[in-house]
Amino acid sequence: MSARLPVRPAAPIADGMKLHRRRLRLGGRNHTVITLRPGTDARFSTNYFHDTWHVLSDWRGARLLGRLLWGLAFQRVPGTLVVIDLPFVDPNPFDASPGDPIVLIPSRLTPWSAAAARDLRRRLPLHGPGDGTVRWHTHGLDRLVAAGHKWQRLPTREWMDRVHGMVTFAAADALLRAHAYGVFTLGVGARHGMDYTDLAWQDGEVQVFSDYRARVSAARAARAQVLGGRALTPEAERLLWERGTAIRTAMARSHGAPVRA
Structure with a gap:
């Protein structure tokens, strides 16, 4: 009789959630790469439709993605970025074509180049716990959501594209916070089991389904x-x-x- 592997409880998606940290040399620069822990049960996919890159998930994935974007807007270490790596990426829910890794970049803090993207893609999927665990703090997000805050987006720079096989979104801090709020609240009051919000005007979108899986x-x-x-x-x-x-x-x-x- 074979021994059963222990079942890991789902990692909570909340302020202070645990994420992995890795120090990688990408494109000739030092980077701090934040990734999800194995116990995370949210899943994502990507596709390109109507000239727009989409990140796809369910309500739980929207909460996680919103927290990742919010916390990223407050990082202080240059070269920091977030990667939703291949173990958390499904085939897309339309035709089951393979999804791509997802990269989130704070443009104020982290210059990004084709060389850095190429180096990162060659290393994916990343294995092992890396260089330690971080607590991902999202102070203020839950309070603003509970208060029904109306977020006004500022005309700052952002972009979203597929770069070296990774769907990549980069934005300044103010837009990261605005998009974090919009993504986090997806599904609230949604009808017909679907909701969406844009990322990088006309170039990107997050779309969620209650029956995504x-x-x-x-x-x-x-x-x-x-x-x-x-x-x-x-x-x-x-x-x-x-x-x-x-x-x-x-x-x-x-x-x-x-x-x-």
Whole structure:
């Protein structure tokens, strides 16, 4: 009889949550790379649709992403960035194409170059606990959300793109805080099980689904049935979406859950 591996409890997504810290030399500069711990049960994916890069998740993922953006706006160590690494990235919930790692950069603190991006991508996925654990503080975020704060975005610079195989978002501190608030509150009052907010005007977006994980599972099953290892063509993509919807509908009905479009 084989021994069972211990089941790790889900890491809490709250002020002071624990994250890993790594010191990496990227593009000739020293960087502090913050990553999620193995106990984190939030999951994400990415895709490119309507000329816009999307980060995809569920309500829990939105809370985590919001805290990552908020805390990043208050960092003081030059070269700091956050990476949502491959173990936390799913195939996308539409056609199950592979998702990309996600990189979050405070542009005030961390200059970013193609060389740095290339060096980082070569090292992913990162293994082991790195150089220690940090407590990620998000002072003020919960209080502002509870107060129903209305956030006004300031006209500062931001960008979002896929750089060396990583969906990358960079912004100044004021915009990091504004986007953190918008992402953190996704799903509050949402109808039809979906909500979204922009990142980097017209270039990026965060989109969340209440049944995100079911969509990923259905898309994976549909891809295996429709493609069977073959290339994705426009006709196959249409069939894949239809098959994925049928699988997800059957899954929802078997659990007595509402079917989302």
